[in-house]
Amino acid sequence: MSTEESFDSAVRKNVHYIELLKSGKLKESNAKAYFKSAIDDNFPTGVHELMFVPTIEGQGNEEQKKKWLKISRNFDIIGCYAQTELGHGTFIRGLETIATYDPSTEEFVMNSPTLTSMKWWPGSVGHTATHAIVVARLITKGKDEGIHLFIVQIRSLEDHNPLPGIKVGDIGPKFGYFGTDNGFLHMTNVRIPRDHMLMKYAQVSRDGTYSKPPAEADKISYAVMVYVRALIVDHSAETLARAITIAIRYSVVRRQTQNRPGEPETQVLDYQTQQFKLFPLLASAYAIKFAGHYMTKLYTEVTEEISEGKLRSLPELHATSAGLKAFCTELCCSGIELCRLSCGGHGYSAASGLPQLYADYSSSQTYEGENTVMLLQTARYIFKVCKQNMPQAQLPSNVAYLAADYPKYKESPVSDPKHFNDPHILLEAYRQRVIRLVAVALERYSKSIATGLDSVAAWNNSSVDWTMAARAHCHYLVLKAFHSSIDAAKVCEANFNIMRVLCCLFGLHGIIQYSGEFCLDGYMNSEQIEMAKNQLYFLLKEVRYEAVPLVDAFDIHDDILNSSLGRYDGDVYRHLYEWALRAPRNKKEVHDNYEKYLKPLLKNTKSKL
């Protein structure tokens, strides 16, 4: 399908999905999720369900919820969430869109005062949405009160035309996500009633008097973001599972090089280099899955605490979700590409399913918080924790090991590759790695301060080190989640074993990948790194004959996998051929390009031969 055919198809399926919801045929959230992934995850009203409705639930007052929620949940209107602008992304305070309160009519006047203030990127704003939650600076009584949320109708409910003063459209082709109309929104003196500002926390009265939100409101508004990031972690586990299913199944079908006379060519999964690419990714898919479970659990616990008025754990929740979002999407995206490359030439064919998976999913490294910014937010939290110099007992469990009194072991106790079979040895190594990376970053920060730089410049000077520390912390959290989950699961012995193997494989691969960081300050030496490598190679062999069952266990239906290479039946080559025969370019045996361009070029050839 062309991008425009994809858009048509996405909206058609989208409306079909909504009809099923309305008819009550799709109820459970699992069924909804499965249905969506079966027909394609990216369709326009994703943002409506994921952000428009939850924002009204979270930020609207009772009247507003009454007014908007029923019709929104019923898809009588289609909402989008318009935050980012052409010139402004993650830095919310820099947004330029303005909502000026006019007490004479009790309306807000919405304006996009500059080119760079145009809303840019919001999903479904281009051609689908009828309404937008617009993030804008509130001006009342001549004063800029900062960022607030406003519901703006952008298209007519009669004929879908943009309303007066509204200019909307699609931002144009992109890498993937063809099914969603990411768009722009420009407003000129668009008037909306006063009660279209979401007023649960901050209010503007009829005469324009502004009431500040309570101090904790800002923090609570984190919660929706955190929820979305937890979903992203889950989603990256599913996505990597798809990619690794394709790559591992194909690697047992594909054969390459007759290594010994009389033998068939070798299955590519038997090559150590192929195993070294794929099995750590298989382990990562499981690891991220468990990290997702952990993230959801943490989210549930903390939101329960919030509902009881306790906000103590919010910074921890926020830092964890930001970092895990970055870590897991980065791992997933690089993993999809490695899977694609491991399929050789056929991985480059759209028939493999991998190019589209990557093109779509790689956006996750940027949306909902650009990954480097996310890591720096986690780092900022670590920085604060460490500056507090608290004892272990007083810190949240995730960061307890960064406490002043946590032992900084001089060196790793490993003296034999088999010692790495113990996840506790691995977990301790990961903790020590973070402790040392944090020390390096702190030192670079302090030295910068000592030379007279301000805190902004000192932070910038040490920020690469901080991202390394934050990434290492998240790496540890994922390994920990993996280990805790299999420890808690108490499944049958055989399953437990292969899961423990994967858990260790995940940990060992990280040690090889970041070996320099594990050697920092002499915690590990190069002999121990070699032992880790030995053990990793040993585990690759352990996984070899479990690899196909382990991807089958993800239970991804061929219709969802959408890959000739990853088919459950392994009949790869026949389906590559049948798929090629259906290509639009093969409709005619002689392509139109011949008549148009080649024939004049070749017209005298016959006579020359």
Added chain:
Amino acid sequence: MSTEESFDSAVRKNVHYIELLKSGKLKESNAKAYFKSAIDDNFPTGVHELMFVPTIEGQGNEEQKKKWLKISRNFDIIGCYAQTELGHGTFIRGLETIATYDPSTEEFVMNSPTLTSMKWWPGSVGHTATHAIVVARLITKGKDEGIHLFIVQIRSLEDHNPLPGIKVGDIGPKFGYFGTDNGFLHMTNVRIPRDHMLMKYAQVSRDGTYSKPPAEADKISYAVMVYVRALIVDHSAETLARAITIAIRYSVVRRQTQNRPGEPETQVLDYQTQQFKLFPLLASAYAIKFAGHYMTKLYTEVTEEISEGKLRSLPELHATSAGLKAFCTELCCSGIELCRLSCGGHGYSAASGLPQLYADYSSSQTYEGENTVMLLQTARYIFKVCKQNMPQAQLPSNVAYLAADYPKYKESPVSDPKHFNDPHILLEAYRQRVIRLVAVALERYSKSIATGLDSVAAWNNSSVDWTMAARAHCHYLVLKAFHSSIDAAKVCEANFNIMRVLCCLFGLHGIIQYSGEFCLDGYMNSEQIEMAKNQLYFLLKEVRYEAVPLVDAFDIHDDILNSSLGRYDGDVYRHLYEWALRAPRNKKEVHDNYEKYLKPLLKNTKSKL
């Protein structure tokens, strides 16, 4: 453009290019290359010029050259090179296509005996080419004589219809390269005259008697491959230069976060994290450029030697070209993606030019030798060199440092970050890294042999280590080429300085990225790694205000760059907007999807409000 519009456009421009060639308006190879990159590198007759014609030049006898070269060079026929098959890639001996000699008619009978034997992937075979060089097993007098080359006409010169017994078509959509019809070719009893086998080295006489090629013919046929790989290295330098030009120019336009009250938001290029992503890639673009020069020089020298009958340097040339192809394409591809991600959300827009650049170019990691296979070929050469135990003086200069008598320094002499300003210190560190990685790989190989494994299994057991050693060797060669080139250039002092900074930056970044490998066997310790990091951070600042001039120096015209973000004039936002307005999806203010799908959904909304 849709993929089909891209194909139409590519063939149209392709034929225009050929007309210019024929008219004599495009003569010089630089002008040709520039023209091609201006209109888009990927068009169908690329393979004709790059492989079809050179293969006839290299493998045809005098009569064959007389018969085919003139009409080929004049594009009276369009040729492709059909080697890979549906089930067979890099392992040439595994190809299944058969050419059976029939002495009764003095013809070869070409057959694709199985599904997996179908030719698959060759460029332009789908709809453009009239002829193919087919790589097939020769059978004569009942004996399989192995792989040989045959010229097969596949389409009629009257009407472009596939000839009897020929089934051709496109293999279907792929990640990128929409302008080329990569295709399949299936043959059933296709008869070609005896003199269509390329017979410079091996011959089949009228009665079917086979004459073997001379022993060195095989080696000489490497030379064409090497030539193509040298071009790929050059091309990856150009491609990375495009990506980094876009990312660096955009990073001075884009501002993010007001860090101090009253100040404007910070240019993103001022963030250390952004510099750490981009400046090593800027250095890499230059490094690969010099590696390309070096590769071309080596190729020229060795082919001159070959013409004098000396084949001694061929293995060295082959190993170097294989490894550099893998190293440089990998660096370029991951670099493009990092550039894209460093542009935040707008990097995901097709307007940035980066998604298409990546989708097209990432194929380079697979074509002309899959990268892991390439690294293993380089490794195999290193393995042989080391097993010979020769003194330094007797080895080719590239691998002289792997000699038995080359000093294995116990530890790095660095005791101050500034010591890393000396490229010789860096080069020695890179050599010591390889020496140690090779020792690790050799030891794993030997231990495997000692446990009773055969050489195939032992090689496989140590192959991950071998790829690491080969990658490190190539890394060293690239750094060496960078250093030698700027050393030899003797340009003015200021230019020399910034080039030396980039050279050191390239070397230091590798030390940070692979720090564990530099610590192997205690050559560097973690304090020295930290010094390298200090020095790297210092150099990032040195490069900051030279970065824009350094990408301007690549002198890539806006028309070629094809990026709203990378425009020379920096007027990014206006052009993003104008580009969006021209998107096909914005032809109508109300998209057709409204009438088709949304209107029925929203038809009763008005009454509910």
